Amino acid sequence: MDHQNAIPRKWDIEADVVVVGFGAAGMAAAVTAHELGAKVVILEKAPEGQEGGNTRVAGQGYLNTSSAESAAAYLTALCGPYTVPETMVKVWAEEMGRNNDWLRSLGGDPQEHQHPPVGIEFPDLPGSDCVHKFHDGPTYGYSYTWKLFERLVKERPIQILYETPGQALIQHDTTKEILGVRAQRDGKPITVKARKGVVLTCGGFENNQQMIRDYLPGVPYCYTSGSPYNEGDGITMAMSVGADLWHMNNYAGPSMALKVPEVRTTFSMQALHYSKEIPGGMIVVGPDGKRFADEKYRTRHGKVPINGVWLPLATPCPMYLIFDHTMFSSGPLYDGHPSHGWTQIIEQYDWSKDNSKELAKGWVKSAASLADLAGVIGVNATTLINTVSRWNDHVAAKRDAEFGRTLMMQPIGDGPYYAVELSPSMLNTQGGPRRNERAQIVRPDGSPIPRLYSAGELGSIYSYLYQGTGNIGECLTFGRIAARNAVAEPAWRADNA
């Protein structure tokens, strides 16, 4: 990417604050900056209708903690040995309790999640009683909280440039200040001047396989159930002007899902949902034809307990969901309920009720016998037959002696038999440029890069364990902080404009 050095003679677009990425963090930064009197421009990579990032397709919950003291204790415990500076914990804990007041002041309607479980992810950790999860309006899911966020931006004179990915930051040669952004629009490069500051809110690297290989532990590839537009651009842009990175190895995953080349995001399987019991027998095996986990375990955003600590679920690739004809004929294998997920909400793929279309496409494979199925998927036939027979013994004994599974304890019955290749899937990454308590992006020595801010999952505070709704909660929190500090900057001298 072309970046920093050349300062444009002429700017195509000018604003006080330039926000890169229109999700929850971009909304919070843009609205706050606007309310403080700044002229704001949002650059958004996706075409109109596909903006909103992960926020748009999320479960729609956001955190509003009840006590700053408990919140600080809980976040500290969540970080465990992967500590984050106390100043960051403090500012997170103080600001996180203000999300509802802020949204209410703008006309939002915060409603606390009522349906059980209320969702304290680690109830045994100190301070966990601070967790209160909210959404906007009476209905939970279906982009409803996002619709509020979208309205808050659109009812203000904030310019949104769709299909305009930010590509590089423009940095002053000597002062190292960030003066603006180079972006792409209608196939042409444009320059966007930021008189006060740039806020990067362009999400994580969920859809960048090179970064996934380089940074995420234990996965040779991993696919997103969120926005395919989050390709780690903010990481590249920030690194190119000297940013440090943090939390790159932490992510909300993995789970196991189907990914096919024709669709950008993953298909979640009904049978693997922890709360769904469907007729028929199923297991998941690795490339060695053996089971490796309790297939129905409710992970904590991808983490499972091992020897007293939480580690990412092992995902030996390629993995296969193996199941019998009863399960195949009991309804769609895909969990297409549209309350959340990019595939469900945006792609809206029409999965056939009897799975016949997906069988014909080869997404589902079948064979008359287990030995033949093993041949089709390339695993050892004897091992697969033994694995299935061991599973059926566990079911008969009503005890999974290997992995302790207790749900969908049904034998793999009559054929034909079926397999679906599963890939590691995730909601979102947590890593990105390191930020400080003023939401400034900092260099490896801790000094801020002047006029450069960030918010949201691009360099989130979460270093290890994650409390559900903490991401959108943090978007609101650091979006406000970033905007307040950016707007407080004096405009840079116009000697290069």
Ligand SMILES: Cc1cc2nc3c(=O)[nH]c(=O)nc-3n(C[C@H](O)[C@H](O)[C@H](O)COP(=O)(O)OP(=O)(O)OC[C@H]3O[C@@H](n4cnc5c(N)ncnc54)[C@H](O)[C@@H]3O)c2cc1C
């Ligand atoms: C299925 C699912 C369910 C989830 N449920 C919850 C939940 O209930 N609660 C919770 O707190 N978290 C949840 N999460 C996580 C949460 O949605 C995200 O972490 C959070 O929404 C991230 O917000 P953001 O503003 O940082 O990024 P995003 O909302 O992802 O927005 C980033 C935006 O930047 C744009 N962009 C990318 N690159 C560029 C570029 N170069 N230039 C300009 N724009 C760019 C993208 O198109 C996108 O619009 C869920 C995630 C998923 C996928």
